[in-house]
Amino acid sequence: xxxxxxxxxxxxxxxxxxxxxxxxxxxxxxxxxxxxxxxxxxxxxxxxxxxxxxxxxxxxxxxxxxxxxxxxxxxxxxxxxxxxxxxxxxxxxxxxxxxxxxxxxxxxxxxxxxxxxxxxxxxxxxxxxxxxxxxxxxxxxxxxxxxxx
Amino acid sequence: xxxxxxxxxxxxxxxxxxxxxxxxxxxxxxxxxxxxxxxxxxxxxxxxxxxxxxxxxxxxxxxxxxxxxxxxxxxxxxxxx
Numbered sequence: 001x002x003x004x005x006x007x008x009x010x011x012x013x014x015x016x017x018x019x020x021x022x023x024x025x026x027x028x029x030x031x032x033x034x035x036x037x038x039x040x041x042x043x044x045x046x047x048x049x050x051x052x053x054x055x056x057x058x059x060x061x062x063x064x065x066x067x068x069x070x071x072x073x074x075x076x077x078x079x080x081x082x083x084x085x086x087x088x089x090x091x092x093x094x095x096x097x098x099x100x101x102x103x104x105x106x107x108x109x110x111x112x113x114x115x116x117x118x119x120x121x122x123x124x125x126x127x128x129x130x131x132x133x134x135x136x137x138x139x140x141x142x143x144x145x146x147x148x149x
Numbered sequence: 150x151x152x153x154x155x156x157x158x159x160x161x162x163x164x165x166x167x168x169x170x171x172x173x174x175x176x177x178x179x180x181x182x183x184x185x186x187x188x189x190x191x192x193x194x195x196x197x198x199x200x201x202x203x204x205x206x207x208x209x210x211x212x213x214x215x216x217x218x219x220x221x222x223x224x225x226x227x228x229x230x
Contacts, residue, residue, distance in 0.1 A: 090187040114194045116206045118186040121194040141187050 020064035035068035056100035065124040094136035174216030
């Protein structure tokens with residue numbers, strides 16, 4: 001582990017129960033970040049998605065990818081990240097390929113396509129073991145002002 | 150309009166969801182088409198991928214219309230040659 005959850009919280013604004021990355025296991029320069037989400041047996045979203053047949057919602061896999069992308073942004077633009085900007089997800093192209101179940105170790109690999117001060121583009125791949133469970137291309141925005149317009 | 154110009158025009162039109170005919174060389178991306186930083190980076194990322202070039206962050210605000218984007222491509226391609 002390179003970053004624990006406390007270190008992650010120091011650069012991303014999300015908190016439980018809406019924090020979907022537990023640790024960062026790899027950081028390759030400003031190009032690539034690998035994050036892990038340990039999908040617990042008792043995650044709150046499993047109560048309703050679905051009763052008796054728990055599956056992690058695809059939108060939350062996408063959210064986990066987006067949160068890991070913020071970590072990547074923070075290593076690209078540390079000074080801006082330290083100023084606690086607002087992050088928001090814009091256009092996303094995503095494929096969900098396989099279910100994520102309680103007990104899975106969800107690995108999120110984020111590769112930078114382009115990062116500028118106010119926006120970023122990243123390619124993301126989510127895996128469980130050898131299985132690719134989702135792929136995405138994410139475009140996200142960064143707003144230093146406190147209000148998102 | 151040559152083939153590269155047509156290609157760039159089509160790419161930008163697809164991303165901005167603006168008809169190619171309306172994307173004249175001097176229509177301003179930011180003031181006329183309301184391009185924000187998210188759309189700008191989408192164009193830049195697509196452009197870099199297609200032409201295998203890097204557009205430095207400082208150059209992005211200087212490319213304000215299709216004509217300037219086409220000129221930028223020509224400059225980069227010339228320096229590659």
